[in-house]
Every structure is written in C-alpha cells, then in structure tokens.
Amino acid sequence: MARILVIDDDELVGRTIARVLTRGGHEVVTATGGAQGCALFDAQRPDLVLSDLVMPEQSGVEVVRELRRRDPDMRIAVLTGGESFGVPLIDSLGPLKVGAILRKPFEIADLLGTVDALLAAPAR
Amino acid sequence: MGGNWHEGAGAPDPADRDRLLARAVSATTSGILITAADLPDNPIIYANDSFCRITGYAPGEILGRNCRFLQGPGTDPGTVARIRAAVTEGRGVRERIVNHRKDGSRLCFDLVISPVHDAVGRLRFFVGVQNDVTRQVEAEEALRAGEARLRRAERLEALGRLTSGVAHEFNNALTPILSLTELAVRDVPPGELREDLEVVLRAARAARGVVQRLLAFSRPEPGEMRAVPFAEVVADATRLLRPGLPEGVRLSCPEPAGEFPVLGDRGQLLQLVINLLGNARDAVGPGPGAITLDLAPAELDGLGAEALGLRPGRHVRLDVADTGPGMDAATQEHIFEPFFTTKGPGEGTGLGLSVAHGLVTGHKGAIAVRSAPGKGTVFTVHLPLAAGATDGPEGQSRGEEPRGKETGTADGAHSGDRR
Numbered sequence: 206m207a208r209i210l211v212i213d214d215d216e217l218v219g220r221t222i223a224r225v226l227t228r229g230g231h232e233v234v235t236a237t238g239g240a241q242g243c244a245l246f247d248a249q250r251p252d253l254v255l256s257d258l259v260m261p262e263q264s265g266v267e268v269v270r271e272l273r274r275r276d277p278d279m280r281i282a283v284l285t286g287g288e289s290f291g292v293p294l295i296d297s298l299g300p301l302k303v304g305a306i307l308r309k310p311f312e313i314a315d316l317l318g319t320v321d322a323l324l325a326a327p328a329r
Numbered sequence: 330m331g332g333n334w335h336e337g338a339g340a341p342d343p344a345d346r347d348r349l350l351a352r353a354v355s356a357t358t359s360g361i362l363i364t365a366a367d368l369p370d371n372p373i374i375y376a377n378d379s380f381c382r383i384t385g386y387a388p389g390e391i392l393g394r395n396c397r398f399l400q401g402p403g404t405d406p407g408t409v410a411r412i413r414a415a416v417t418e419g420r421g422v423r424e425r426i427v428n429h430r431k432d433g434s435r436l437c438f439d440l441v442i443s444p445v446h447d448a449v450g451r452l453r454f455f456v457g458v459q460n461d462v463t464r465q466v467e468a469e470e471a472l473r474a475g476e477a478r479l480r481r482a483e484r485l486e487a488l489g490r491l492t493s494g495v496a497h498e499f500n501n502a503l504t505p506i507l508s509l510t511e512l513a514v515r516d517v518p519p520g521e522l523r524e525d526l527e528v529v530l531r532a533a534r535a536a537r538g539v540v541q542r543l544l545a546f547s548r549p550e551p552g553e554m555r556a557v558p559f560a561e562v563v564a565d566a567t568r569l570l571r572p573g574l575p576e577g578v579r580l581s582c583p584e585p586a587g588e589f590p591v592l593g594d595r596g597q598l599l600q601l602v603i604n605l606l607g608n609a610r611d612a613v614g615p616g617p618g619a620i621t622l623d624l625a626p627a628e629l630d631g632l633g634a635e636a637l638g639l640r641p642g643r644h645v646r647l648d649v650a651d652t653g654p655g656m657d658a659a660t661q662e663h664i665f666e667p668f669f670t671t672k673g674p675g676e677g678t679g680l681g682l683s684v685a686h687g688l689v690t691g692h693k694g695a696i697a698v699r700s701a702p703g704k705g706t707v708f709t710v711h712l713p714l715a716a717g718a719t720d721g722p723e724g725q726s727r728g729e730e731p732r733g734k735e736t737g738t739a740d741g742a743h744s745g746d747r748r
Binding site: 220228 | 493496497498499500501502503504505506507508509511512533537540544
C-alpha cells in the first residue's frame, strides 16, 4: 500500500482514479490544481504523484517542475486526455524524468499496472 | 482602302499603303487569320507567320481548313458555342479559348474575331486576332490552386483545433464511464444488470477508439522518430491487406527502386498506407478492379515544393491508384475532412483519410488526390527522405525528371488502368 497524490482539474476524473486506486489497496489524496497539489504534497509526503497535463491554471509540466524542485527523486506519472491542438506539452516533459504517461481513458489494469510498476522501482 | 493615314512627310505613297498593311499584318507577333465567310464551313484563307509559329503548324496544314482543328480535350464546348453563334450571326466576338498546338500541348488564346464586309455591306470574311496567353493562364491557375490549397489547409487546421478540443473533453468524460463501469462489472453478480454494464463498457471502449482516431487526425501524438525504410512499410501494408481483398480485385505493387528511408514513426507510417489501401479497397468494392501502388523518388524544386506546401528537396512519392467510381471536384475538396464520407451508413467512419492526412502532415509531407467520376482515383503522398540517408536512391533521385513528367506518369498510369 502506498500514499498517492492525484492532481486533475476534472473532479470526476480525480474521484475515479481515487476510487480505482483505493480499491487497489492504496491511500489516495486528490487535488484539482497545481497549488492545492503542492500544498498536499508538502503536508502528506506521498510515495507517488499522478498529475494531469492540460490544466487551466498551471499546466502539468509546471506542476511536475514544481514538485521536482521539492523532491528530485519523487515518482511521478502524468495523465493526458490528448493535448490541445498546437500545445505540445508532452514534448517539454523530457528533462523532468516522468516515470510514465497514461492516456485517458484507461483500463483499470493499465492504471494499477502503471502505479505498481512505478512503486516497485526504487525512488529515483 | 479604309482606315486613316497620315498625309504629311514620311507617310507612304497611297499606292504603297496596301503593301505596307500586308507587311504589318505579317510582322505582328499576334496570330492573324482570315476566313471566308461565304464559303462552306468558313475555311481559313490567310494565316500570318506568327500564327504558324505559335501553333506549330505549317501553312499547308492550316489553309483551307476550319479553325476547329485547333480544338482538343481542353477546349470548353461553351466557348466554342458562343464563337459559333457570333459567326453565324455575322457578329464580332472576343473569347479566351483553349486550343492545342500541333505537338498536342495546350495553347490558350485571347481571341478577337471581327466580321469583314465588302463595299456593299455584304459579309465576306472574318479576321481573327489571337494572342498567346498560355503562360498568363498557367500563372493564374497556379495561383488559384495555391489559394485553394491554403483554404483547405486552413479549414483542416480549424477542424483539427475543434476535434482535438472535443477529443480532450471526451477522453476526460470517458475516464469515469470506462473505469467505474469496469469496477462495477467486477462487483455485480452475473445477471441482467451486469450484462447491461458490459454493454456500457463496450460502448465506452468504442467511443475511446473514435476519439483516438480523431486525435490522430488533429495532431498525431509524437511517436518515436527514426529513419524508417518506407518501401518496407508499403510492402508490410500490402501483405496485411492482400488477404482480405475480393477475388476480382488485383493489387499490384511494382518492385520499388530503393528503400526510401523516411524520418518517422513506423507504426504511424504503416497506419497511413493501410488507411490509403483500405480506402482504395472500399472504392473498388467487390470488383472487378485494380489497386495499383507506385513508389518512386521525387526531387522537388522550389516551384514543385511550393505547389505541395513542402520544402524543396528529396522526397519519396507514393501513388495509390484505384479503379473505383472516382469523385467529382466537390467531393475531392472535402475528402480529408473528418466524418466526410461517400460510403453508406455502416460502411466506414469517414476518418480513414483524415487520419491519413494528419499522419502525412505530422511527417512533414503532403497528400493530394486526383480523380474524376468514372476515372478512378489516385492519392499521392510525398514524404521527405531522411537527411543523410546513405542507402537512399541517389541515382534515381538525380534521374528524376521535372514535375511535368511526374504528372504525366501518374496520369498515364491512370488512363492505362481505367478501362
């Protein structure tokens, strides 16, 4: 069992991921934006962060950059529902050492498999 | 003698005026013809040297004939009808007409025909003055084609923006539908409720598939870009498609003259060729018919590249020709737009060609279509060859002839196949 922070501006997506991961035996906290996510990160010290990529206030790339500053070794995966046209956010993830990219909508097995694989690997 | 002559110093003697006029008519760069209005079929009785030079015909091949021998497949029947009506009524007329030189090449004339009456007002002749405006017409056509391409590109980009926005929203919306239904299916005991939930699950997965194809059209996800031998990809695609073809449909793919390495994502390139082949298969139907592939090097110079919206340089060209029913211009105009389909309900999603367009654009290439009702269809893809490719078809590249040849080849293959 691990503590997982989920950051997604779509509350229904956040709740869904929380439900699936909780059923998979994990403890989940959710945030709907970067600021809330960083505050929860500081307060809860999760083992893994799942962050959406396209968000209105702060993009997933900025959120990941912020989290990397706090913890260079944190396990981080990003979620994407396909990018907005002409905004190749995914291209700028390169140097941020993201452990996995999960495309929405996913099968439960894909989500749990990705999370388990990241947790099984030593924290970077 | 009609007309107005200067009477002062340097003016020709009245006795020399006719000869001067004849020499002037002969010397002008406009093509000038005189036809006999009162003889059957209005034959040509005079052609100046410029007319012979412009059309490539010798005087003996011109004189005594009606002008219609200059007409050909490019001539607009409406223009001919208007000229004929004017001539029949003894009126003058000005038209732009497409004729053909002796060598068959297209010749655009700005043509002015005027009736010539005798002293008692009887119609005796027509004088025709024709100026060669072929280059001007070609430049106008190139401009119009460029504008049309730009309009299409802008429309497709706007559609891409829309579809990717919609796709993004739908992917989010589908996440709870898919995942929570999947969870619920696990919890619910076998029975009607569980069957219903499984239907929801299947529908959600189908919707996810549609959204993925929409995204492929709007902006192909950046896959792994490496030098991919495009000839191999084409061969793989034909191997995959061939077994599913009806017996009456012939699929031919001549041995390619090289590997044609393209910088790209192998899976996406395979998808591109499969989509084009699938479209050709659907166009041909149960047959009999043929799908003909051609893979060849194409060195695009500045003009050739600009016409396609590409950078100049070495490219590979893939033609996928089918003997299907063909398309009119209006259909071709929209053929790459998502959900635009000429297939009946349930026969296709209308996404295959828009995805192909997205994949080609994502690989910095261009895709175009040539078709006409009853004449089949040719899709042509140009992809830039990988820079520094050592095993590229260097020799063939240099041997590639300019664009005119390219069109000729493709059209030739076209007409040869469509009987």
